[in-house]
Amino acid sequence: MVVARIALALALLGACGPAARPRVGWPDAPVTLRDDSDRDQAIDQMWVMPAGAERDRSRGAIAAAIARRIADAIEEDRPFAAALLLDQLTWLWQSDPATVGRGLAAHGELLAHLRAMFAKSGALEPAIQTLVLLAEVEPARRALHVTEIDEILAFADDLAIADNGVNAGRAQPLVLLQPTALTLPLPWLVDRYVRLLAER
Template sequence: MRPPIRLAAITLALPLVLLLAACPRPRAPARIDLGPVSDAPWELEDVDDWQEVRDQLAGLAATDPRRHDLRVQLAAAQADRVGRWLDANRPALAYEALLELARLWTDEPTALAAELAPARDLLTRARGVFAKSGADREVVLTLVLLGEIGPDAAAHDAAWTEIDEVLGFADQLAIAENGAMAVRARPIEILEPVAMALPLRALTDRYVDLVLARQAAVADALAAGSASFELVRAHSDVVSAAHAVAAAL
């Protein structure tokens, strides 16, 4: 649990609210083998069926042995969906599908490494596609997942080194566009959906630290009377991020 004094920094930024007021069907790739599964009466390629089974998974107790099989089936179908969006050259939709895949482990992140490991080739492919299009948030999502399913700590560290590079570059672009007060804005925007999907320690710590530092800086700017249009534009999510931090903690 974060010290209360750090959370207090969030409330200092709330006055900024006043300023803010003024699926295609291409040829499907070969199914990724995510391990043995039990027979199921659903067509998980169908989005409605997939969501129904996902809801059933969410309703099972943490100790229910059926959780593994259901999640493996859901992951296999969703991985296929990600691959189809990549085949169709729809990276934005591939990202949304990949984020939905990651959410399968929201309440059990320790199971992700073993259950998603067979999808390493798909994730590596997705990372390459996203990188070519300069899609920073998409690259970071795939790197977080690749770091978790890596064979050892070195692979995890290498993924986070690359994540830091992507976040640093995104930060510099935001500063160039909106000035020095835009620092941290884009990295927070990139990390938030992933941090909300996967409560991984390294990810949550990085996100929370960025948000709290940003909230304190915005509060200082407001107290000094130096708020500007650039500040508002760069940090328009300052209040929603405060709520997100509370959820992450």
């Protein structure tokens, strides 16, 4: 009898407790590739995809979003922001440099505008990076773009020698070429970089 009373009392106490509170859940915001955080997340997801059509589609969407941001930076005359975005764009093809020309073919005009902005601002390293991409995007004009790269490297070399003497020869061209050669190891670009190292 005592046991029954205790059980009844416990049951009544349990019934008097607060009702379960409803859990409010908020949906995730849609992914917007123009947003830096969302784009970084999409890039991380792209890198774990196996090589193939799905990865190429993902890379194309990310590249288009970066291209829109670069266009904004050009319009607002922000070369530093454009250079950072150009780095991010170039890194998308780091593991597959042979396909960068096809992947960025739709953005050739944007790259030409970007090249002009870097020339105006005197930003030599991103100008070289842009010319490397243009050489791949426009194979018919590759010789012209490579000649322009050579002119920039020669200018930087002459300036370094004038400032620091003959022992500074090839130092500045190496500094300018190295980031792009590491980011986008195209055979002709790596060969050019190795040749400069040997001459140094």
